[in-house]
Amino acid sequence: xxxxxxxxxxxxxxxxxxxxxxxxxxxxxxxxxxxxxxxxxxxxxxxxxxxxxxxxxxxxxxxxxxxxxxxxxxxxxxxxxxxxxx
Amino acid sequence: xxxxxxxxxxxxxxxxxxxxxxxxxxxxxxxxxxxxxxxxxxxxxxxxxxxxxxxxxxxxxxxxxxxxxxxxxxxxxxxxxxxxxxxxxxxxxxxxxxxxxxxxxxxxxxxxxxxxxxxxxxxxxxxxxxxxxxxxxxxxxxxxxxxxxxxxxxxxxxxxxxxxxxxxxxxxxxxxxxxxxxxxxxxxxxxxxxxxxxxxxxxxxxxxxxxxxxxxxxxxxxxxxxxxxxxxxxxxxxxxxxxxxxxxxxxxxxxxxxxx
Numbered sequence: 001x002x003x004x005x006x007x008x009x010x011x012x013x014x015x016x017x018x019x020x021x022x023x024x025x026x027x028x029x030x031x032x033x034x035x036x037x038x039x040x041x042x043x044x045x046x047x048x049x050x051x052x053x054x055x056x057x058x059x060x061x062x063x064x065x066x067x068x069x070x071x072x073x074x075x076x077x078x079x080x081x082x083x084x085x086x
Numbered sequence: 087x088x089x090x091x092x093x094x095x096x097x098x099x100x101x102x103x104x105x106x107x108x109x110x111x112x113x114x115x116x117x118x119x120x121x122x123x124x125x126x127x128x129x130x131x132x133x134x135x136x137x138x139x140x141x142x143x144x145x146x147x148x149x150x151x152x153x154x155x156x157x158x159x160x161x162x163x164x165x166x167x168x169x170x171x172x173x174x175x176x177x178x179x180x181x182x183x184x185x186x187x188x189x190x191x192x193x194x195x196x197x198x199x200x201x202x203x204x205x206x207x208x209x210x211x212x213x214x215x216x217x218x219x220x221x222x223x224x225x226x227x228x229x230x231x232x233x234x235x236x237x238x239x240x241x242x243x244x245x246x247x248x249x250x251x252x253x254x255x256x257x258x259x260x261x262x263x264x265x266x267x268x269x270x271x272x273x274x275x276x277x278x279x280x281x282x283x284x285x286x287x288x289x290x291x292x293x294x295x296x297x298x299x300x301x302x303x304x305x306x307x308x309x310x311x312x313x314x315x316x317x318x319x320x321x322x323x324x325x326x327x328x329x330x331x332x333x334x335x336x337x338x339x340x341x342x343x344x345x346x
Contacts, residue, residue, distance in 0.1 A: 005098070013101075017115030017308075017315040023275060041114065058099035059275045062119030063110060064126075068098040 005053020013065035016041035020057035102126040115315020145187035164195025167202035183210040206263025224310030259335035265297035271304040273322040
């Protein structure tokens with residue numbers, strides 16, 4: 001599946017509460033059991049491809065720890081370039 | 087992950103500017119954080135962060151002044167609406183809001199909140215209802231559900247002994263001074279979106295000078311309910327929403343044409 005979106009979880013804020021894991025529609029978030037944050041929680045992370053960048057994890061995150069990115073379609077970039085030239 | 091950054095991307099969501107860089111002391115999964123974030127997002131969208139003054143309560147959200155990136159004052163227990171009245175009357179051009187829990191607003195601060203609404207003070211109140219006293223260790227609150235077990239009602243709230251839960255939004259909606267009263271819930275993405283809309287309308291009410299505005303938010307307390315964060319969200323949906331119905335209880339007619 002092509003990459004369409006991804007998330008970054010900030011360890012400084014994440015408390016491993018598991019809410020984003022349950023809320024994620026394509027089920028691509030899990031808690032990272034191999035790592036601990038400075039506060040001693042297992043942080044959330046992306047486990048597989050399939051993130052669509054819908055942002056539901058960020059909406060339900062109680063600690064605003066998640067930044068959501070979405071791939072911009074290539075044609076949008078071309079449109080901007082044409083406008084800039086004109 | 088380095089390859090991902092080479093892709094042309096847009097940021098769908100990032101931490102709002104109105105939240106400070108401090109990490110909160112709230113328990114994992116506590117929806118206080120969601121409420122903070124919604125207020126911060128609304129203030130960012132309206133572009134009024136620079137002129138907003140918050141009033142922090144006593145309770146779990148006592149450190150709200152550390153978590154919001156704006157001017158804040160700390161009020162005595164339950165007296166946040168009285169303090170906000172003073173701040174708003176001295177600085178009427180500023181946006182003033184209080185952020186209170188159910189122990190602060192519905193119990194010790196009952197007189198202040200009723201009278202601030204009766205006077206129609208032009209302030210906004212964000213009311214977090216988690217049906218329990220969170221900070222002090224999970225005692226029964228005025229909003230505790232009938233039959234709900236707390237540390238001071240270990241056999242469940244007995245309505246013959248300790249009465250029924252208080253519905254603040256319905257009660258405040260009867261006040262003529264109130265411009266906008268709504269209740270939202272923070273248990274899933276859909277309701278969080280609706281709650282954000284309600285908070286936006288509440289602040290718009292204040293900006294338009296239409297009187298007192300309050301948004302009640304049903305919130306979770308996984309630690310004192312003694313369940314996991316996700317079970318706590320289910321508890322809100324299944325147990326709290328039937329007792330505290332969601333919706334707008336009073337809307338000033340001038341807000342009807344507002345689109346947010």
